[in-house]
Amino acid sequence: MKLTVWTYEGPPHVGAMRVATAMDDVHFVLHAPQGDTYADLLFTMIERRSERPPVAYTTFEARDLGGDTANVFKKTLNEAHDRFDPDLILVGASCTAELIQDDPGGLAKRIGLPVPVVPLELPSFSKKEHWGASETFYQIVRNLADRTVRRAKPVRGRPRCNILGPTALGFRHRDDVSEIAGLLSYLGVDLNIVAPLHASPADIKQIGHADFNVVLYPEIAETTARWLEKTFGQPYTKTIPIGVGATREFIQEVRELGNLLETEDLDQSNLPWWSNSVDSTYFTGKRVFIFGDATHAIAAARVATEEIGFEVVGLGCYNREFARDVRDAAKKYGVEALITDDYLEVEDAISKAQPELILGTQMERHIAKRLGVPCATIAAPVHVHDYPARYSPQMGFEGANVIFDTWIHPLLMGLEEHLLGMFREDFEFNDAAGPSHISGHAESPATVTELPTSVGWAPEAEAELRKVPFFVRGKARKNTEQFARERHLDTISLDTLYEAKAHYGR
Amino acid sequence: MSTLISTEDREGRSLPVIRERGQREVFCGLTSIVWLHRKIQDAFFLVVGSRTCAHLIQSAAGVMIFAEPRFATAILEDRDLAGLADANDELDAVVDRLLSRRPDIKMLFLVGSCPSEVIKLDLAVAAKRLSKRFLPKVRVLNYSGSGIETTFTQGEDGCLAALVADTAASKTAKPSLLVVGALADIVEDQFGRLFKALGIDDVKFLPGRTAGTQPEIGPNTHYLLAQPFLRDTARALDELGAQRIDAPFPIGAEGTTEWLRAAANIWGVDEARFERAIELPRSRAEKSLVRYRETLQDKSIFFFPDSQLEVPLARFLSRELGMQLLEVGTPYLHQDLIEKELDFLADTATLSEGQDVDAQLDRCLEAQPDITVCGLGLANPLEAKGLVTKWSIELMFSPIQGFDQAGDAAELFARPLIRKRRLAV
Numbered sequence: 036m037k038l039t040v041w042t043y044e045g046p047p048h049v050g051a052m053r054v055a056t057a058m059d060d061v062h063f064v065l066h067a068p069q070g071d072t073y074a075d076l077l078f079t080m081i082e083r084r085s086e087r088p089p090v091a092y093t094t095f096e097a098r099d100l101g102g103d104t105a106n107v108f109k110k111t112l113n114e115a116h117d118r119f120d121p122d123l124i125l126v127g128a129s130c131t132a133e134l135i136q137d138d139p140g141g142l143a144k145r146i147g148l149p150v151p152v153v154p155l156e157l158p159s160f161s162k163k164e165h166w167g168a169s170e171t172f173y174q175i176v177r178n179l180a181d182r183t184v185r186r187a188k189p190v191r192g193r194p195r196c197n198i199l200g201p202t203a204l205g206f207r208h209r210d211d212v213s214e215i216a217g218l219l220s221y222l223g224v225d226l227n228i229v230a231p232l233h234a235s236p237a238d239i240k241q242i243g244h245a246d247f248n249v250v251l252y253p254e255i256a257e258t259t260a261r262w263l264e265k266t267f268g269q270p271y272t273k274t275i276p277i278g279v280g281a282t283r284e285f286i287q288e289v290r291e292l293g294n295l296l297e298t299e300d301l302d303q304s305n306l307p308w309w310s311n312s313v314d315s316t317y318f319t320g321k322r323v324f325i326f327g328d329a330t331h332a333i334a335a336a337r338v339a340t341e342e343i344g345f346e347v348v349g350l351g352c353y354n355r356e357f358a359r360d361v362r363d364a365a366k367k368y369g370v371e372a373l374i375t376d377d378y379l380e381v382e383d384a385i386s387k388a389q390p391e392l393i394l395g396t397q398m399e400r401h402i403a404k405r406l407g408v409p410c411a412t413i414a415a416p417v418h419v420h421d422y423p424a425r426y427s428p429q430m431g432f433e434g435a436n437v438i439f440d441t442w443i444h445p446l447l448m449g450l451e452e453h454l455l456g457m458f459r460e461d462f463e464f465n466d467a468a469g470p471s472h473i474s475g476h477a478e479s480p481a482t483v484t485e486l487p488t489s490v491g492w493a494p495e496a497e498a499e500l501r502k503v504p505f506f507v508r509g510k511a512r513k514n515t516e517q518f519a520r521e522r523h524l525d526t527i528s529l530d531t532l533y534e535a536k537a538h539y540g541r
Numbered sequence: 542m543s544t545l546i547s548t549e550d551r552e553g554r555s556l557p558v559i560r561e562r563g564q565r566e567v568f569c570g571l572t573s574i575v576w577l578h579r580k581i582q583d584a585f586f587l588v589v590g591s592r593t594c595a596h597l598i599q600s601a602a603g604v605m606i607f608a609e610p611r612f613a614t615a616i617l618e619d620r621d622l623a624g625l626a627d628a629n630d631e632l633d634a635v636v637d638r639l640l641s642r643r644p645d646i647k648m649l650f651l652v653g654s655c656p657s658e659v660i661k662l663d664l665a666v667a668a669k670r671l672s673k674r675f676l677p678k679v680r681v682l683n684y685s686g687s688g689i690e691t692t693f694t695q696g697e698d699g700c701l702a703a704l705v706a707d708t709a710a711s712k713t714a715k716p717s718l719l720v721v722g723a724l725a726d727i728v729e730d731q732f733g734r735l736f737k738a739l740g741i742d743d744v745k746f747l748p749g750r751t752a753g754t755q756p757e758i759g760p761n762t763h764y765l766l767a768q769p770f771l772r773d774t775a776r777a778l779d780e781l782g783a784q785r786i787d788a789p790f791p792i793g794a795e796g797t798t799e800w801l802r803a804a805a806n807i808w809g810v811d812e813a814r815f816e817r818a819i820e821l822p823r824s825r826a827e828k829s830l831v832r833y834r835e836t837l838q839d840k841s842i843f844f845f846p847d848s849q850l851e852v853p854l855a856r857f858l859s860r861e862l863g864m865q866l867l868e869v870g871t872p873y874l875h876q877d878l879i880e881k882e883l884d885f886l887a888d889t890a891t892l893s894e895g896q897d898v899d900a901q902l903d904r905c906l907e908a909q910p911d912i913t914v915c916g917l918g919l920a921n922p923l924e925a926k927g928l929v930t931k932w933s934i935e936l937m938f939s940p941i942q943g944f945d946q947a948g949d950a951a952e953l954f955a956r957p958l959i960r961k962r963r964l965a966v
């Protein structure tokens with residue numbers, strides 16, 4: 036049993052819903068009690084979809100238990116088939132139905148509907164949302180793909196690929212697909228299918244008609260891509276094109292897989308110049324804590340260090356399945372990877388690291404708000420505000436522009452930072468004022484970053500510390516305390532403060 | 542499956558009722574935690590359930606709003622189910638961690654879910670055991686919010702029934718008034734003042750705002766339900782000998798007047814005093830409705846089942862704002878609790894109880910109502926089909942009871958129509 040305040044991922048059947056909802060002409064018959072219909076609102080409210088997810092819930096009740104739940108399932112399945120006439124039916128169980136063991140797959144088989152039915156095993160008490168999405172996508176492809184398809188070697192000039200991974204309720208999947216499809220087309224690659232997003236069962240059948248696969252979200256598509264590699268000999272891309280450097284490498288990878296000639300270099304991002312221009316000097320070494328799904332977190336760490344000049348002080352992910360990748364990345368930045376889906380642990384780690392910027396999910400927004408630290412979103416789960424009306428991909432060159440703008444926005448800019456530092460006692464220029472380009476800044480960050488410590492502060496040192504601007508005060512405090520601890524001082528005096536400053540710089 | 546039956550009000554007028562049993566599109570009782578944990582300020586709600594349950598609560602409000610909520614889920618894992626870990630020991634450990642993190646908590650609700658019920662984890666026993674350990678500091682209670690037994694607002698019913706069952710019997714001989722059902726603090730304060738003006742001094746509210754201020758209940762307690770979904774709570778109160786005051790619900794000027802009058806009658810308040818006490822606020826309420834009547838008059842409305850507030854709301858909208866009722870769906874029709882409401886509704890609407898969502902959507906699209914009240918899962922899809930909707934969950938999160946909120950209640954229904962009038966895209 037695990038105490039959980041917020042969960043980063045839903046149960047695995049929500050992952051299955053993300054795949055079913057993304058696709059066309061599919062219906063998902065889910066054995067589940069009525070409360071589980073809440074999942075519809077994730078799609079209709081948070082993602083603002085204009086159609087109900089294609090899910091028929093059995094909504095069995097206590098009085099059905101021990102008797103009739105299997106019949107309730109059969110009835111729901113038949114009715115869903117008659118009413119929606121889908122080309123593919125998925126059947127599965129949510130947590131409660133898993134416990135009553137009605138075996139939806141077996142029941143469906145016995146009914147023998149005239150459309151393909153793919154049964155899903157979704158172990159609710161051990162697996163989670165991404166796993167469920169990945170498994171569902173894999174089962175659909177394995178069951179539907181026409182294995183007789185054989186691709187000839189790429190015709191010179193125009194190879195074909197599939198784009199794999201985008202689903203409903205993904206973080207910017209809609210725009211990432213447009214961006215990457217555009218890029219591939221520029222490079223001279225034809226698109227076979229995109230899946231699961233907007234793919235129909237008929238499209239999935241044709242998945243073998245591609246020379247290679249582009250995997251945008253390994254959490255969802257890697258298992259399928261591996262199977263496709265084995266079955267059809269389609270290699271797949273390993274680089275996630277988030278950030279300018281990664282996008283360039285991705286282009287290189289695509290050229291190799293597609294046997295393409297080097298074309299004129301693409302240089303479509305503003306990020307390099309924006310980052311090199313002098314105003315951005317202020318971002319140098321800003322302490323950033325990164326948490327999200329593994330893929331987005333690792334990519335964010337690279338952009339943060341190589342392309343914006345931040346310093347990574349924390350890196351982690353909530354999906355254990357990809358923990359190894361995050362551990363490897365964390366080593367590069369000299370931090371210990373935080374692999375957990377326990378919100379309280381993440382909160383703890385962030386408070387300790389005292390970052391100046393948090394890049395995370397909706398959950399880290401809560402933490403950022405409490406600690407008074409600026410925050411930007413890099414990964415799901417996200418709020419309705421993170422499904423913007425405008426085009427805002429994370430991937431490709433335009434994605435890099437979006438990332439630069441989004442991450443920089445919550446920070447203090449340029450000379451403003453200096454002025455705040457110099458005139459600390461100005462009554463309008465206080466901690467609560469916040470960046471001038473963001474109005475309605477109501478938090479009072481000063482009160483929350485003060486953590487209990489083992490070392491004591493002399494009153495005058497404490498007062499002096501308060502004159503340090505709040506956005507670097509956490510770091511100053513931490514450095515000073517570490518300095519004192521290393522020298523076995525039990526009180527921090529004014530001089531200790533300044534000696535520590537001289538020792539660490541800035 | 543759907544059957545059409547018909548019920549009769551006390552004067553023999555008929556009300557057709559569609560009873561349906563099919564796919565329901567209503568949250569489970571866990572959802573009530575979203576407002577209950579704000580209402581009782583030192584209570585914590587620990588759901589014993591699955592990842593689905595945790596995900597439901599954090600998604601149900603449509604947003605994840607509270608930085609430090611007073612609710613959490615003890616998520617059952619494979620090892621609990623396989624018997625590798627003793628679920629009770631695990632639960633005790635979770636409660637230990639929780640209470641040491643939150644020393645401010647004085648009352649802990651263990652909330653049962655579908656999984657905890659299917660594996661027959663007895664939370665009543667667990668609550669007793671934990672109470673023994675933590676009393677007097679923390680009182681531990683339990684109830685079920687499971688989706689196989691409860692819908693949406695029934696979670697509040699379960700919670701209040703558990704509170705009542707755990708209440709010390711009051712021995713005072715003086716009659717006291719108990720208002721039952723979570724209301725916004727401001728609404729409670731207004732009602733308190735009104736009852737005082739009526740000369741009813743001993744008024745308590747259930748739930749109380751803190752663990753320490755839960756009311757005593759006994760044979761001299763007369764209780765007035767402020768919410769129509771409190772079937773089990775009413776039963777628990779009856780068991781303690783408390784007496785129910787039959788009344789419509791305090792929504793709208795008329796509903797509030799009749800609700801107050803029902804209590805006033807028990808206390809023998811004379812007509813003149815009653816009129817004096819409510820005259821001013823009632824006329825304020827009536828005035829506040831005028832501006833919305835212009836928007837709502839003669840407009841048709843269709844209710845999908847959700848909060849069980851549907852019947853009182855339909856009565857208010859039809860009688861005080863001139864709306865035309867099409868179908869009034871409700872998860873359950875507790876006829877005895879809403880008898881007074883049904884008296885007002887006769888011959889105006891079709892009621893439906895239970896749900897078969899696809900069939901109901903067909904009826905709704907066929908009827909083309911001017912406004913449709915529905916849950917969050919259905920609202921945008923219906924809007925996309927050209928209907929105007931009002932999400933019903935907002936009716937639980939906004940103060941709509943009492944004279945001074947009558948206008949606000951009307952505004953909630955008028956806003957989507959006014960918005961459509963404004964928009965030119």
Ligand code: SF4
Nearest residue numbers: 070569594654655688
């Ligand atoms: S319906 Fe049951 S399993 Fe689903 S969220 Fe509600 S209590 Fe949990």
